Amino acid sequence: xxxxxxxxxxxxxxxxxxSAVLILAFTxxxxxxxxxxxxxxxxxxxKSRLGEIETDEAKRAGLAAIVPVFEVPQPEDKQKFLFRxxxxxQLKKAGIQTEPLQFxxxxxxxxxxxxVLKIKCKGKCKFDQLLNFLANLKxxxxxxxxxxxxxxxDAKEPPEKRKDKPIEIELTVSTFVK
Amino acid sequence: MSxxxxxxxxxxxxxxxxxxxxxxxxxxxxxxxxxxxxKSLPADTKTWGDFATECGFxxxxxxxxxxxxxxxxxxxxxxxxxxxFYRIRTPAVAEEEMAxxxxxxxxxxxxxxxxxxxxxxxxxxxxxxxxDITIAAARREYLHKFAGTVRRFRPREILLSCEGMAxxxxxxxxDGEQQALLVSIxxxxxxxxxxxxxQVTHAAVLGTGVADLGEREPHxxxxxxxxxxxxxxxxxxxxxQDLRAVLTSFGWDESSDWPMLVLSDGGETMxxxxxSLNLAGLPAKVSLPSVQSLKVxxxxxxxxxxxxxxxxxxxxxxxxxxxxxxxxxxxxxADEELQKTASAWRSVLLAGAVxxxxxxxxxxxxxxxxxxxxxxxxxxxxxxxxEAARQHQALLKTVARHRPDMLQLLADISAGENDGIVLxxxxxxxxxxxxxxxxxxxxxxxxxxxxxxxxxxxIDNVEITNAARDSKTKKIKFTMVFxxxxxxxxxxxx
Numbered sequence: 101x102x103x104x105x106x107x108x109x110x111x112x113x114x115x116x117x118x119s120a121v122l123i124l125a126f127t128x129x130x131x132x133x134x135x136x137x138x139x140x141x142x143x144x145x146x147k148s149r150l151g152e153i154e155t156d157e158a159k160r161a162g163l164a165a166i167v168p169v170f171e172v173p174q175p176e177d178k179q180k181f182l183f184r185x186x187x188x189x190q191l192k193k194a195g196i197q198t199e200p201l202q203f204x205x206x207x208x209x210x211x212x213x214x215x216v217l218k219i220k221c222k223g224k225c226k227f228d229q230l231l232n233f234l235a236n237l238k239x240x241x242x243x244x245x246x247x248x249x250x251x252x253x254d255a256k257e258p259p260e261k262r263k264d265k266p267i268e269i270e271l272t273v274s275t276f277v278k
Numbered sequence: 279m280s281x282x283x284x285x286x287x288x289x290x291x292x293x294x295x296x297x298x299x300x301x302x303x304x305x306x307x308x309x310x311x312x313x314x315x316x317k318s319l320p321a322d323t324k325t326w327g328d329f330a331t332e333c334g335f336x337x338x339x340x341x342x343x344x345x346x347x348x349x350x351x352x353x354x355x356x357x358x359x360x361x362x363f364y365r366i367r368t369p370a371v372a373e374e375e376m377a378x379x380x381x382x383x384x385x386x387x388x389x390x391x392x393x394x395x396x397x398x399x400x401x402x403x404x405x406x407x408x409x410d411i412t413i414a415a416a417r418r419e420y421l422h423k424f425a426g427t428v429r430r431f432r433p434r435e436i437l438l439s440c441e442g443m444a445x446x447x448x449x450x451x452x453d454g455e456q457q458a459l460l461v462s463i464x465x466x467x468x469x470x471x472x473x474x475x476x477q478v479t480h481a482a483v484l485g486t487g488v489a490d491l492g493e494r495e496p497h498x499x500x501x502x503x504x505x506x507x508x509x510x511x512x513x514x515x516x517x518x519q520d521l522r523a524v525l526t527s528f529g530w531d532e533s534s535d536w537p538m539l540v541l542s543d544g545g546e547t548m549x550x551x552x553x554s555l556n557l558a559g560l561p562a563k564v565s566l567p568s569v570q571s572l573k574v575x576x577x578x579x580x581x582x583x584x585x586x587x588x589x590x591x592x593x594x595x596x597x598x599x600x601x602x603x604x605x606x607x608x609x610x611x612a613d614e615e616l617q618k619t620a621s622a623w624r625s626v627l628l629a630g631a632v633x634x635x636x637x638x639x640x641x642x643x644x645x646x647x648x649x650x651x652x653x654x655x656x657x658x659x660x661x662x663x664x665e666a667a668r669q670h671q672a673l674l675k676t677v678a679r680h681r682p683d684m685l686q687l688l689a690d691i692s693a694g695e696n697d698g699i700v701l702x703x704x705x706x707x708x709x710x711x712x713x714x715x716x717x718x719x720x721x722x723x724x725x726x727x728x729x730x731x732x733x734x735x736x737i738d739n740v741e742i743t744n745a746a747r748d749s750k751t752k753k754i755k756f757t758m759v760f761x762x763x764x765x766x767x768x769x770x771x772x
Contacts, residue, residue: 136645139652146655152668154675163671166678172670209772212676216772234684245681247772248707255702255717272707274680274772276673 171241173214173276176206180217183242183275187219190240194233196269198223206277214276218247224266237273248272288314289596291589292333292431293355293439296465297321299329302586303350304593311597312573316586330430353596354428355439355588356606358469360420362388363481364413365472365528376401380411388415396421398604402479412479414438414604421610435596436607440471440481442591443541448476449594450572450583451541451565459528459536461521461562462587463551465489468517470524472536477602482524486517488547514551518558525560532561539565543584680772682708682765690736690762698723709771711739711759718754721745728758736763 105113154160173179184201191198204218225233230251237243250270257265292301299321303314319329335352366383368376384397396418401409425436443462452458457474468484490513530536540555542548542564555562567583574582583590595603658664687706691714698719705713718724724745731740737760744757764770 136648139648142656143648143652146652146659149659149668150655153664153671163674163678166681166683167674170674170677172673207772210769212680212772218772231685231688234688237684238681243681244677244772245708246684246706249684249704250706251704253702259700276677 166238168238169241173242173278176215176217176277179242179275179277183217183240184219186240186242187221187273190233190236191221191223194225194236195229196223196225196233204272212276214278216244216274217277218272218274220248220270220272222268222270224268226264227262227267230267230269242275244274244276246271247274287597288350289353289593290333290350290431291353291355291442291592291596292329292428293442293588293592294321294357295355295439295588296585299324299326300586300589301329301333302589302593304590304597306597310573311571311594313575313578313590315575316578316582316589318585326427327430330428333431335430335432351434351596352431353592354431354433354436355442355592356416356421356424356436358438358440358481359467359483361414361416361438361481361606363478364415365480366411366413367408368411370407370409376409376411380413383411384413384415387413390417394418396606396609398606398608400477400602400604402474402477410479412604414481414606416606418610421606422613425607425610425614435603435605437592437595438478438481438604438606439588439592440469440478441595441604442588442593443469444471444473444478444591445476445594446567446583446587446591447473447539447541447565450567450569450587450590451539455537455539457536458565459525459530459538460565461538461540463488463540463548468521470521470528472528472530478604480528482527484517484520484524486513486520488551490517514554515558517551518555518560521555521560522558532559538562541565541567541584541587543567543581545581680708680770682706682763686736687712687762690734691731693730693734696727696730699727706762706765707771708765709768711766712762713743713757713759715755715757717748717751718756721754724754724756731758731760737761 154163171182174182180203184203188201198221202220204220206215206217208215234246237246248271250268252268252270253262254265254267287307288303288305290301290303292299294300297320298318300316300318302316305312305314317329317332319332364384364387366380368379368383371379380397380399381392384395384399385392388395394417395415397413397415399411399413401411428436444460447458447460457472460469460471460473462469462471464487466485466487466489468486470482470484471478472480525531525538538555538561540548540552540562542552544566548564552562552564567580567587569579569583572583684706688704691701691704699716700718701714701716703713703715718727724742728740728742731737740758740760742756742758744755746755747753748755761767
């Protein structure tokens with residue numbers, strides 16, 4: 101028949117059990133906490149990447165107003181002609197007479213993943229035609245932005261007669277190439 | 279009877295006596311003791327709980343007391359049927375030693391293990407330096423059960439009923455005697471007590487009551503209904519024999535200075551009982567109550583005093599709160615207090631355990647939510663569609679950041695105060711300040727135009743770099759430079 105434990109033996113047993121629980125808790129608990137920490141880091145990273153996608157409707161609408169269309173950049177040999185042809189088409193549609201479009205040297209810029217190709221053009225047009233061209237320019241799916249614009253009116257003409265007189269323009273626009 | 283006003287000096291006492299629950303509320307104003315009301319219920323058809331309700335101690339459905347009697351302390355009497363009394367004589371010693379002696383004596387006298395019994399004792403002076411000790415003992419289980427039964431009365435004290443009877447005799451029956459052998463013949467049994475100065479020094483209960491005088495069942499018998507004659511002649515003989523046996527155990531004899539008094543309501547029954555005892559050689563006398571020292575409700579007389587002698591005495595003890603009462607419930611109350619403390623600790627431990635389990639559950643929930651979310655979101659982020667969408671949107675944002683709105687620029691430089699201003703040229707280039715050249719009618723117009731540009735939110739740092747009057751046209755030719763949004767910063771240039 102089993103003997104009943106005395107108080108000292110009960111205390112020893114309790115202490116042993118508590119120690120065993122603590123050892124197990126320390127061993128597996130630390131591992132578990134490490135695992136949880138890594139999980140939370142992964143989760144934070146995933147949240148951050150998910151946050152890169154804009155979900156706010158107003159912001160998405162604002163972005164679409166500035167960049168209504170945009171094609172993923174192609175290699176330079178392809179992109180430069182696509183961009184030039186579309187730009188030429190837009191100039192022609194606006195009725196702007198230009199000198200031949202001139203490619204500038206492709207260059208890499210800080211903080212931008214793609215290389216930048218620019219096209220420079222000079223021409224003459226009426227002010228209304230210029231406005232029309234600028235209004236439709238963002239429909240070019242290869243355009244990044246206007247890098248330079250110079251507008252020169254004939255200073256000798258009085259203001260009331262300028263409307264029908266051509267102005268000189270010098271425009272540089274850019275695109276991304278892969 | 280109508281209930282009177284209750285004050286902080288009022289005490290309600292309840293006891294089971296003569297097969298009925300009886301209660302009385304007594305109030306003390308200075309030297310005047312007043313009986314406010316009395317109540318009784320038959321004990322065979324009602325319970326202590328019913329009686330508590332009848333006395334105004336209501337209980338909620340959950341069993342918790344919610345007494346309306348906030349100001350009346352209550353005292354409950356324990357029927358001495360289940361209590362054994364002993365009387366011992368010991369040398370006068372210190373109280374601690376006396377307690378040890380009593381404990382030893384009680385253990386030797388009682389047929390139960392010490393842990394099953396509860397003992398109360400008190401001393402009374404004797405001769406030759408010795409002390410007489412009255413010991414009352416009862417089963418602890420019996421006392422626990424009784425305390426639970428009368429809990430709804432929320433008793434301040436639970437006293438022995440015979441102590442109440444002794445106090446009533448001392449205050450209302452006695453003709454100045456300080457000690458007596460009291461015989462209180464009830465319906466079911468008879469209490470025999472040695473009483474000194476209103477305190478019981480020895481007691482016993484005989485299983486014979488006045489119900490045995492007639493042919494009725496005990497529970498049907500009330501004192502008012504008792505037969506005026508003793509129909510059962512053997513009863514008197516047996517009763518005298520039983521009484522003599524008890525008196526012998528008390529050490530009483532005819533020559534002692536403890537007169538034998540039979541408590542009576544003044545009826546003929548007790549007179550005949552006393553006569554039969556006298557015939558049997560026992561020198562008994564009748565002791566009648568008096569209501570002169572009490573303020574009582576109308577119609578309350580000696581019969582009522584006799585009927586309510588037990589709760590009335592308990593109420594008087596409750597009012598006076600004398601020292602040295604035989605309190606068998608002291609240990610029981612301590613036990614209950616310990617149980618309450620243990621229960622409180624158990625509640626705290628239980629609450630702590632529940633809180634710990636809730637905390638663990640919360641941690642596990644958060645952990646598993648994190649794991650599941652990480653798994654789901656990582657899978658989503660890793661899909662090619664998501665990556666393509668992310669890259670496309672990042673590209674759109676880059677383009678938007680590098681795309682100036684030239685129409686807006688033209689609108690901005692034409693807006694505001696520009697009377698008399700004619701612009702001739704504009705030069706915008708990313709990474710540089712924008713330049714405009716034009717003419718103004720006078721200097722004020724030029725400055726006003728400059729101020730208008732400065733006030734514009736998209737335009738900053740407007741400076742006039744050149745301003746000169748044309749000798750032919752007399753107009754001011756000017757050149758201004760300014761920063762347009764963030765496109766004039768160097769890093770804006772591609």
